[in-house]
Amino acid sequence: MTAQLHLDNISFNYGERVVVDNLSLHLGDNEILCLLGASGCGKTTTLKAIAGLLRPHQGVIRLGENILCDDNRFVTPQHRNMGMMFQDYALFPHLNVAQNIAFGLKAMTRANKVKRVKEMLALVHLEDCANRYPHQLSGGQQQRVAIARALAYKPSLLLLDEPFSNIDHQVRFQLIADIRRIIKDQQVSAIFVTHSKEEAFAFADTLAVMHQGEIAQQGTPQQLFHHPRSKVVAEFLGSGLYLDAQKQDDYHFETQFGVVKSHQAVAGSELSGQLYVRPHDLQLIRDDKGPVTVVSKRFVGTEYVYRVQVLGQEIEIPVKQPEQEFLPGQRLSITISSHAVNFFTA
């Protein structure tokens, strides 16, 4: 089953404190959407509102044609047909893997239950673990059981709250790829919450960056990375350097490091602003009197990464060419490649 979820102007307060502020969001069929944002911005609260674990003070939530919540209606969590993987809803320790997966299948006949559990075990590659208890599994295996449990009764939407946060970094990205494949195989829509942009890029089809209870921007990872609409989104998705800039025309911007060319026209009549330049568009060059100072360098296998200070900001810049080695304390300057610039006006 597939889903189209709409949140229209949802608000939620804890006492006086507005935690979700007039938030609107849309999720398409078979889409994996990531709610991404800093700690405390309201991600989990939004997910709980979708699940029905709390009721928004204002707004409408709709799944397909069904209104889940508005001023007059409120569908309880058990009637929303959503699979959930919340940190507070871990596996049941006293049930084995097969029993955990079967937990949500109460309405099925025994034979159908056995069949479905078998299918789910195969899907998450844990056929040999059916009789084990959660404490006899690795963290990654436990997460795979949790996803199997959440998917077992064919929900129309899957909600995942920080599903990878307890997983060792070494295996995390393999697990992300596995779970993404499982969700795509099952053709289910999913919303997951994280504060890690690496996880978001690896797992999601679309991102919604949240800031102070609102969606700052929703789109594909590429759209948000290359065309952030605000400094909040630009900074959240990757480091960069702010440079004061004067717009000469839609394609040229004058900075203290020369004129920067844009691959794309930048509309707007405001001429003064700032460019936000990503490290891969910056090159370090020798200049004994330059405004850039090397703070430190580290070797990462294929290249050096230099941490430099420039105009009161610190930024890490990768350098591939081994002949270009700089020392801490050394003065440098930078050149800026032409790229699709991000130009922010006040």
Ligand SMILES: Nc1ncnc2c1ncn2[C@@H]1O[C@H](COP(=O)(O)OP(=O)(O)OP(=O)(O)O)[C@@H](O)[C@H]1O
């Ligand atoms: N039960 C509660 N009572 C009062 N305030 C709460 C409660 N739960 C959360 N909050 C506050 O609401 C705000 C949003 O919390 P929420 O858990 O939605 O954030 P989050 O973006 O998921 O953060 P994190 O990434 O740290 O989990 C936070 O400031 C939090 O302290």
